[in-house]
Amino acid sequence: MGALLMIFRSRTGQSRIFKGVLSGLLLTVFLPILPSLALAQEQQEIVCIQCHSGLEEKYSQPVKLWRSSIHAVNGIACNACHGGDPKDMANAMNPARGFLGVPGEKDIPAFCGRCHVGVTKDYLSSAHGLALGKGGPTCVTCHGSHLVRKVSLELISEKYCTQCHNFERAKLIKDAMLETELLIVAIDGRIEGFKNQGTDTGKLEQSLFAVRNRFHTLFHDVDVEKVKKESTQINGELKKIDNVLQGLDDARRKRKIAGACAVAGALLAGLLFHLLRKTYA
Amino acid sequence: MKPLKYLYDWIDVRIGARDIVEKELTGYLLPRNINVWYSMGSILLVIFSLQVLTGILLLIHFVPDADKAFTSVSNITNNVPFGWLIHTCHAVGSNMMVLVLLLHMLSVLFMGSYKRPRELNWLTGFTLFTLVQGICLTGYLLPWSQLSFWATTVATNSVNAIPVVGSFLVEFLRGGKLVGPATLGRFFALHVAVIPVAIAALVGAHLFLLQRTGVSTPPFGIKDSSNPWKGDTYRYEEHPGGIPFFPNYMLDDLRSISIYLACFLGVVFFAPHVFFPATAFLPANPYLTPAHIKPEWYFLANYQTLKIFPSEIIGLAIQGAAMTFLALLPFIDRGAEKHPLKRPVFMVCAIGGLLLWIGLTIWGHYS
Numbered sequence: 238m239g240a241l242l243m244i245f246r247s248r249t250g251q252s253r254i255f256k257g258v259l260s261g262l263l264l265t266v267f268l269p270i271l272p273s274l275a276l277a278q279e280q281q282e283i284v285c286i287q288c289h290s291g292l293e294e295k296y297s298q299p300v301k302l303w304r305s306s307i308h309a310v311n312g313i314a315c316n317a318c319h320g321g322d323p324k325d326m327a328n329a330m331n332p333a334r335g336f337l338g339v340p341g342e343k344d345i346p347a348f349c350g351r352c353h354v355g356v357t358k359d360y361l362s363s364a365h366g367l368a369l370g371k372g373g374p375t376c377v378t379c380h381g382s383h384l385v386r387k388v389s390l391e392l393i394s395e396k397y398c399t400q401c402h403n404f405e406r407a408k409l410i411k412d413a414m415l416e417t418e419l420l421i422v423a424i425d426g427r428i429e430g431f432k433n434q435g436t437d438t439g440k441l442e443q444s445l446f447a448v449r450n451r452f453h454t455l456f457h458d459v460d461v462e463k464v465k466k467e468s469t470q471i472n473g474e475l476k477k478i479d480n481v482l483q484g485l486d487d488a489r490r491k492r493k494i495a496g497a498c499a500v501a502g503a504l505l506a507g508l509l510f511h512l513l514r515k516t517y518a
Numbered sequence: 519m520k521p522l523k524y525l526y527d528w529i530d531v532r533i534g535a536r537d538i539v540e541k542e543l544t545g546y547l548l549p550r551n552i553n554v555w556y557s558m559g560s561i562l563l564v565i566f567s568l569q570v571l572t573g574i575l576l577l578i579h580f581v582p583d584a585d586k587a588f589t590s591v592s593n594i595t596n597n598v599p600f601g602w603l604i605h606t607c608h609a610v611g612s613n614m615m616v617l618v619l620l621l622h623m624l625s626v627l628f629m630g631s632y633k634r635p636r637e638l639n640w641l642t643g644f645t646l647f648t649l650v651q652g653i654c655l656t657g658y659l660l661p662w663s664q665l666s667f668w669a670t671t672v673a674t675n676s677v678n679a680i681p682v683v684g685s686f687l688v689e690f691l692r693g694g695k696l697v698g699p700a701t702l703g704r705f706f707a708l709h710v711a712v713i714p715v716a717i718a719a720l721v722g723a724h725l726f727l728l729q730r731t732g733v734s735t736p737p738f739g740i741k742d743s744s745n746p747w748k749g750d751t752y753r754y755e756e757h758p759g760g761i762p763f764f765p766n767y768m769l770d771d772l773r774s775i776s777i778y779l780a781c782f783l784g785v786v787f788f789a790p791h792v793f794f795p796a797t798a799f800l801p802a803n804p805y806l807t808p809a810h811i812k813p814e815w816y817f818l819a820n821y822q823t824l825k826i827f828p829s830e831i832i833g834l835a836i837q838g839a840a841m842t843f844l845a846l847l848p849f850i851d852r853g854a855e856k857h858p859l860k861r862p863v864f865m866v867c868a869i870g871g872l873l874l875w876i877g878l879t880i881w882g883h884y885s
Contacts, residue, residue: 312806433796437596492602496787500780507776514769 283323285315302383318348345375356453363457374401388453390418406459413465414455420475421449427482436485441478448474539764547760548767551739555625556767557774558618559728564775565615566721570714572608580660582706584699587662588801606790607782612654613793614782616816619647627847627868630856631734635747637848639731642724644845649717654814656709659702665795667802668811670705671697679830696804731755737857818882819875825885 289300303309308317316323321336323329330336340348346369350357357376360366365374379397380386393411395404424445432438452471455464529535548556579598581590594601623643626632632640659670674691678684693700731747732755747753761767785792793815797808813821824833843850851864858865 433799434791435592435595435602435794435799437592493787496783499783499787503776503780503783507773507780510769510773510776514766514773517766517769 283314283316284326284329285319285321285323288326288329289315299383302381303385306381306383306385307387308385317352342375343370345377349376355450356457359454359457364459365457372401388456389422390414393456406461409461410455410459410464413461414452414468417452417468417471417475420472420479421445421452424475424478424482431482431485441481444474444478448478543764543768544762546763547757548733548763549735549757550760551736552733552761552767552770553736553738554770554774555621555629556733556736557771558622558625560771561618561775561778562615562622563721564778565611565618566717569608569611569615572604572611573710573714575604576608577710582660582702584662584702584802587660587702591661591663603786606786610782610785610790610793612657613815614778614785615650616654618778619650620816623647624872628858629734629736629738630858630861632848632851633854633856634749634848634852636727636731636734639724639727640848641845642720642727646717646720646724649713649720651816653709653713653717654816656705656713658814659697659705660709661798662702662802664797664800664802664806664808666798667697667804668797668808669813670701672811673813674701676830679834681831733757734856812882815879815883819878822878822882822885825882 286300289296291297303315308314314323315321319337319339320334321329321331322334325334328334330338337348346357346360346366353376360376361369367373369375378400379392380388386392390411393407393414398404398407428438428441428445432442448471451474452468455467458464526535576594579590579594579601581587591605595605596602598604626640626643655670655673659666674688674697677687677691680687689695691701691704692698693704734755735757747755812818820837823837824830827833827836853861855861858868
């Protein structure tokens with residue numbers, strides 16, 4: 238085989254033909270096997286994680302926390318916030334490559350606000366934002382720094398709020414928003430379910446995104462009456478999305494009824510052919 | 519009925535239609551002990567026809583362009599009238615085709631129908647099995663979803679394990695270093711033109727060989743009344759006193775086809791996503807590898823076998839040897855006995871192999 242190859246390799250044109258023929262033959266024999274070689278492919282981790290994971294607790298802890306964060310779920314890695322070059326170990330923390338490092342307390346809202354523009358505006362105009370630099374909370378006080386939590390009503394809790402003040406007023410706001418939050422979570426789950434089965438949910442997702450954003454602006458508000466009024470309006474918007482989903486459910490129900498008729502028709506045809514066959518015994 | 523009779527007579531005096539019907543339908547006799555497993559071939563013909571029909575309908579709206587393929591499939595399933603039904607029938611049908619093909623091959627194996635003089639029937643059937651897997655693999659990429667993209671990336675990458683021509687083959691299959699628009703173009707051409715034509719030609723050859731050798735007698739039930747092949751000269755296996763293909767066995771075929779269609783439609787309407795994970799409905803993203811990439815169910819045993827061995831080339835060699843053995847089985851198993859219970863070595867190997875395949879498939883699914 239090796240000698241044969243050498244002979245064919247000596248003539249470039251023939252070598253290509255030989256390779257083509259041999260490839261075709263091998264492909265025929267191995268075709269049923271090849272796709273099964275779906276061996277899990279590990280994605281190469283960025284240099285920040287490679288290096289920090291091996292460092293002492295103080296420096297490796299952020300990596301551990303980040304892995305469970307909403308940022309990690311959405312593929313937002315270290316360099317998205319801290320800058321730098323995630324592919325070059327030597328220059329990963331080079332300011333010339335955009336490395337920003339750790340922001341000071343007053344700079345945190347602007348740091349996060351590079352992506353979360355609208356929310357930063359809401360925060361800065363809220364009681365929390367107005368107290369920035371005067372002992373008031375920053376983004377990370379409630380949302381965490383590396384273990385960034387997904388925004389939900391769970392964040393308005395005794396655990397987080399009592400870091401600075403009592404929970405009484407926050408509880409009133411949370412109760413007013415609870416129904417809307419549950420509706421959003423339920424609708425989100427239903428949209429996800431349809432999406433996972435091939436339904437084009439783009440418009441529904443956009444609508445829910447807009448409604449959810451509007452709802453989230455209330456998270457930084459401390460005016461109980463305003464929160465109640467806005468929540469009622471948002472529920473109305475959510476009801477419209479829910480009606481569209483209901484329409485999709487109805488369409489699926491009709492398809493299943495049609496399917497049951499089709500299956501029954503096929504079985505009936507089978508029975509008729511069977512009985513007809515008996516007459517030819 | 520008179521116009522029909524007139525039409526039949528009109529055709530008959532011109533092309534001898536009655537002779538053809540007498541020879542190929544009413545006078546075409548089959549063994550009296552023929553069983554339901556002999557209908558698998560007819561079911562496969564129906565499946566293949568449905569795949570061609572639904573495939574042509576999908577072609578009307580599908581755009582084989584990496585930028586538009588996913589959107590066009592999404593448009594078919596969401597906006598085109600009955601597009602969801604056509605697409606689901608095509609996607610579920612491909613899996614059913616492999617399943618019924620496996621059942622057909624198993625019945626041929628256990629009833630010894632692959633034995634001489636039917637070596638060529640077996641070889642064409644085995645090649646058809648390979649081509650069906652090929653058409654499923656190439657069709658997998660066309661929706662340009664996360665599942666398609668990454669399954670194809672891994673599958674084509676694995677070709678590297680083949681000695682000498684591995685890297686050449688990878689580029690040949692992909693049309694470049696990576697899976698991309700060129701790969702989609704190649705797979706599209708293979709899926710809609712090259713492989714269907716090859717399958718149609720081989721189905722024709724398979725049926726021609728069946729027509730020339732005659733239907734094999736099942737090794738069960740009443741005593742064989744056929745004139746068995748002796749190996750000295752060509753002889754068509756006749757079945758004197760057998761049952762006519764039309765209308766008797768055609769009704770049996772139609773009953774089996776109806777039952778198949780009931781099962782098929784049951785999956786299409788009530789469990790259409792049983793073969794497809796959520797990643798099948800997300801657009802391809804070359805920068806985001808899904809957490810678990812697994813091949814289709816019929817490749818899971820091969821996938822698990824390769825994971826067991828420390829080297830890909832050893833796993834490939836073992837499976838290549840197994841496939842070659844199976845392809846050449848009629849030339850290896852040359853005994854005349856067809857009854858499975860009178861072939862203990864065959865039974866042990868076949869049932870052991872089948873259990874091993876099922877075990878590896880389950881293992882592959884949960885690993």
